[in-house]
Amino acid sequence: MEDRFQREINYLRVSVTDRCNLRCLYCMPAEGVPAAPREEILTLEEIARVVRASTRAGVRKVRLTGGEPLVRRGIERLVYAIARIPEIDDLALTTNGLLLPSMAAPLKEAGLRRVNISLDSLRPDRYAYITRGGDLKTAWQGVEKALELGLHPVKLNAVVVRGFNDDEILDLARLTLERPLHVRFIELMPFGHAAAIFAGGYVPAAAIKAQIESEFGPLQEVRKLKGSGPARYYRAAGAAGTIGFISAVGDHICRRCNRLRLTASGSLRPCLFGEHEIDLKALLRRGAGDEELAALIARAIKEKPPAGHIRSHRPAREKAMSQLGG
Helix, strand or coil, X not given: CECCCCCECCEEEXXXXXXXXXXXCCCCCCCCCCCCCHHHCCCHHHHHXXXXXXXXXXXXXXXXXXXXXXXXXXXXXXXXXXXXXXXXXXXXXXXXXXXXXXXXXXXXXXXXXXXXXXXXXXXXXXXXXXXXXXXXXXXXXXXXXXXXXXXXXXXXXXXXXXXXXXXXXXXXXXXXXXXXXXXXXXXXXXXXXXXXXXXXHCCCHHHHHHHHHHHXXXXXXXXXXXXXXXXXXXXXXXXXXXXXXXXCCCCCHHHHCCEEEECCCCEEECCCCCCCCEEHHHHHHCCCCHHHHHHHHHHHHHXXXXXXXXXXXXXXXXXXXXXXXX
């Protein structure tokens, strides 16, 4: 289904929990953010109902996020339920990877197609610092397990922050040379907790790309990669994997946006960078049918703005990314 600006909206990002087992510096404060009461969080069955209804409005791709989605008890059951909705042709999950070594196999068996793994540093001490306690070795085991099980394309997400990990850009890019890994460099966004460090930490995707090309030579654009969304992908000469760029600030990804977001507490957000939400939970819990849910989802698509506050670089502080679904 197209919105008012001729963008095909076919992708639903579903936050299954607002809880996380890490406290990354650019995501939330050390003490975390207040978690919603459990009764306010959608049940797995309610999430599956929303996904099923969303297919009537043209949704074909689903990504499970958080918080950290693997801390949600029963996540395999949800994957199983969504994977068996005939209209859904792509089911993915974004994770920090720490629980993936033990959970990847049952998730794959349930019907998960592919994973994105957050990996902002290849240095154990630095990784532990930015995540406030995460273990790089365990996260990398998650990467290895995803490759072993064929959860392709295996994408690694790195948020680049000036003065912190911008000296690792080339090391991260080299991961694509020998193995089928797809490293995506993500611009820091003036959003939630990251707003406080944005002015000094922002590195434009164009500068990241230029640094990589100074080492590896011109990058060749890759036109199609499963689940591309607003990212742009390139390949170094002879590389097994690709290098992607998500330039939310520098290139305004809004014009290529194809998604809606469902928060863990049941609100549908037409735009990550907007403040408008539609309460689906109330509709679900008063017994609405799939047609009524689908009509509200279609309305959200029609209400999707051309761009959110990110275009003006105005910081949004009202919620943390973990509360909205990354």
